[in-house]
Amino acid sequence: MKKYHALSLFSVLFLLVPCTTLIDVSAKTTTYNYFPTDNGPIDTSYSGIVTTIGNKPFLTLYTFNNNQFSLIRNRAVAPKTAWFYDQTVSRNGEIYYRIATNEWIRFDELEGFSGHHNRKHFEKKTITIRIGPVLPAPVFDGKLNDTGKTLAVGSEWIAFEKPAYLGDNAYYQIGKDEFVAGERVINLH
Structure with missing residues (x-):
């Protein structure tokens, strides 16, 4: 028992001594990136739900053809609505989510989203x-x-x-x- 008390007293004193030396610590981390690489390929590794912002009367949609986006002029999305997305892509610093067949919405017109990594054995087709x-x-x-x-x-x-x-x-x-x-x-x- 006396060894235990001596060890405990040493530990308490050690903790009370202020630390004046900075120590560099490194750790291996894994980042799950919900955002695709700018001007990279279409990313299908994440899917989920996006919710449109509520401060506009309607939100614009885009088509994606020949590796670039074009404004859809005859369709729009209502504010404060939730949409399933299954693909993301980034072009010229703008991130887009696919919410219907070749209909995409920009990240800046969303106020919320939830996504998950599409693991093959959990994937919903x-x-x-x-x-x-x-x-x-x-x-x-x-x-x-x-x-x-x-x-x-x-x-x-x-x-x-x-x-x-x-x-x-x-x-x-x-x-x-x-x-x-x-x-x-x-x-x-």
Whole structure:
């Protein structure tokens, strides 16, 4: 017991002595980068949900062709809405998230996003769905409440490959807690 007390007393005294020497410490770290390399290839290693900012009446969308972005003039995204993204790319210092088939939104028009690394064994595959046949398709939340949003006839959306079964019917998830009825989907690819 006396050795223990002597060791404890030595430890306390050692801790009370101020440290005047700086010590360099290095450690190996791993950085998970949610942002793609500027002017690099399309990054599919992350996917998740992005939420648009709320201080604009609408948010612009872009197409990505021949390695550059062009403004889409006849479509926009509503403020304060959540969208599933499955690809990111950076061009000339601007970061873009793909939220629909060849429809991208810039990082500066987002106020929040959550993402995860797409590990092959946990990956949810995505498909493109086309809405039909005559009327816009209503969007429901996971409790089958109508969100008030609709998807235009003929529009294409990114959805999880396997439908979710809510009640007795199949629904495709197109965003965070956003689903469209499988009966409204006319084309999967």
